[in-house]
Amino acid sequence: MNDLLEHVISAHGGRERWLQIGGLRVEATLHGSFWAVRGFSDEPFEETVTIDTRRELIRFKTFYFGDDGLLRRLDYDVDVNTGVAVAHYVSDYRTFEGIQVPTWRRVHRRNADNSAGENWSIGIDINRVMAV
Template sequence: MTDLLDRVYDAHGRLERWHQLTQVRFTGSAGGILPWPRADFLAHTGATLDPRRQRVTIEPFGMPDRRGSYTPDHVEILDSEGHVLAARDEPRRAFDGHPPDQRWDELQAAYFAGYAFWGYLTIPFLLDWDGVRVEEIEPWPENGETWRRLRVEFPGHITTHSSVQTLYFGAGDHLLRRHDYSPDVLGNPLTAHYTTDYRTFDGFAFPTRRYVLRREPDNTTSGGQLITLNIHSVTLT
């Protein structure tokens, strides 16, 4: 096993401290070209995550009095009193054959946002889960730096963008710089997800600015920002 993973855990807040957490809550703003039910659907939102299993509550969700509930096998939309307004089992199947020029319904949005938010906020500590395979691969030069890289294979019981992903870390501070994947539910586009503007919340380092660029077959990037996620606050319990 590479020494990089232990250094990464320590840089982001230490694995043993992460295992003591029962809840992670963030507030933020998501935008970009994803086919949300409307363009500003998650312009003001937040999510409460269970770091020990894939369970997320997104609130507000599209409207001030709505919240979305996500698990890999079931999603719901609820009102402010907890009444279920819509629900779907096996939610990933709703993306099969979905026209790329058609907006998602709210249950599709709850599924995508739920698993994406959960993955973003639990990485790198997610790499310690059973069945995750990690190996260090050749470094990558970018922005005048040389980033160390981990190739990650996720098992089927972890819902994520794609089964194989690549994580890039600063050679000096070991913080996540870039995260490559190809989302299955979007037709597997080559994606480079950048993480910047780190802040420390209760001893854990989180990037507060995230943005996605198109990744070319040679691993370079091109074009402008396609998707953004800005984090305003993180609360850990």
């Protein structure tokens, strides 16, 4: 494994811990204009999802990490939203079950020059994470 990848995995809880986790149950507060367009409440609402940590959901991604090895931004095209290019910002890391999780997430449309649009449309505030 290369040094950068090892640094990033270590910053997020370490390879051994991640190999022990097959999935995560995430309790979050969702808000933003995206959810209202999809038929959900335009007010913040609570949701619980289970994620298979060994299954890749998005194929083409660009990751941006801080010097501490923690993820700061993730760029990708959203398959469920007709291929819209987005910049997904993350911060406010907390430790859950021995892994580092960014609890504040905001998704912006990405401009042609790869800069993020001014307004975000998806907000996800993670409240609790449990290994499953």
